[in-house]
Every structure is written in C-alpha cells, then in structure tokens.
Amino acid sequence: MNIQSAFASGMQGVQSASDGMSQSTLNINRQTQRPADPVAEAEAVPNAQQPVQSVTAALPSLESSLIDLTVQQRLAEANVRSIETASSVLGTLIDTKA
Numbered sequence: 442m443n444i445q446s447a448f449a450s451g452m453q454g455v456q457s458a459s460d461g462m463s464q465s466t467l468n469i470n471r472q473t474q475r476p477a478d479p480v481a482e483a484e485a486v487p488n489a490q491q492p493v494q495s496v497t498a499a500l501p502s503l504e505s506s507l508i509d510l511t512v513q514q515r516l517a518e519a520n521v522r523s524i525e526t527a528s529s530v531l532g533t534l535i536d537t538k539a
Contacts, residue, residue, distance in 0.1 A: 444534075447527035454520030461513035468506040 501509070 444527055444531050447530075448524060451520045451524035451527060454523070455517055458513045458517035458520060462510055462517070465506045465510035465513060468500050469503060469510070471500055472503045472506065 500506075
C-alpha cells in the first residue's frame with residue numbers, strides 16, 4: 442500500500458469537492474439574488490440588454506444546486522476520512538517499525 446498515494450488521492454478529492462461546493466453556492470447565490478422583475482430592471486437601465494434572463498436560464502434549479510451542495514459535502518467528508526485512515530495506517534507502521 443502506497444501511503445503517499447492515499448494522501449494525494451484524499452487531498453485531490455477534498456479539492457474537487459471544495460470546487461464543487463463553490464460552484465453550487467455560486468449557483469444558489471445567483472438563483473436567490475435575481476431580480477423579481479427583470480423587465481422592470483431593464484427599463485431602469487435604458488441601455489441594458491436583458492442579460493438577467495439569459496444567465497438565469499442557463500443555471501441549474503435551486504433544488505438541484507442544494508442537492509449538489511450536499512453531495513459535495515458528503516464527498517469531502519469521505520475524502521477526509523480516507524486521509525485520516527491513511528494517517529492512522531502510517532502511524533501504525535511507524536509504531537511497528539520503532
């Protein structure tokens with residue numbers, strides 16, 4: 442068993458989950474911060490081109506983003522546990538050799 446590989450895989454998994462959580466929270470923020478009436482906002486800014494509707498149409502639903510956030514949290518927790526296990530194995534190996 443290669444301990445370095447276990448640590449590297451765990452860290453890569455935590456980083457990937459962190460990136461996924463960041464994306465999910467960004468999507469949630471965009472969904473909850475959109476204006477109630479995009480037409481009224483466009484009228485308030487005369488030269489605006491309606492970017493609000495095109496951006497929010499491409500976003501996943503709020504429910505989907507919340508579910509993805511929870512999934513990414515679970516993935517991060519699982520990878521942290523794998524790092525803890527690798528650390529425990531390494532400690533056991535060091536204690537056995539000493």
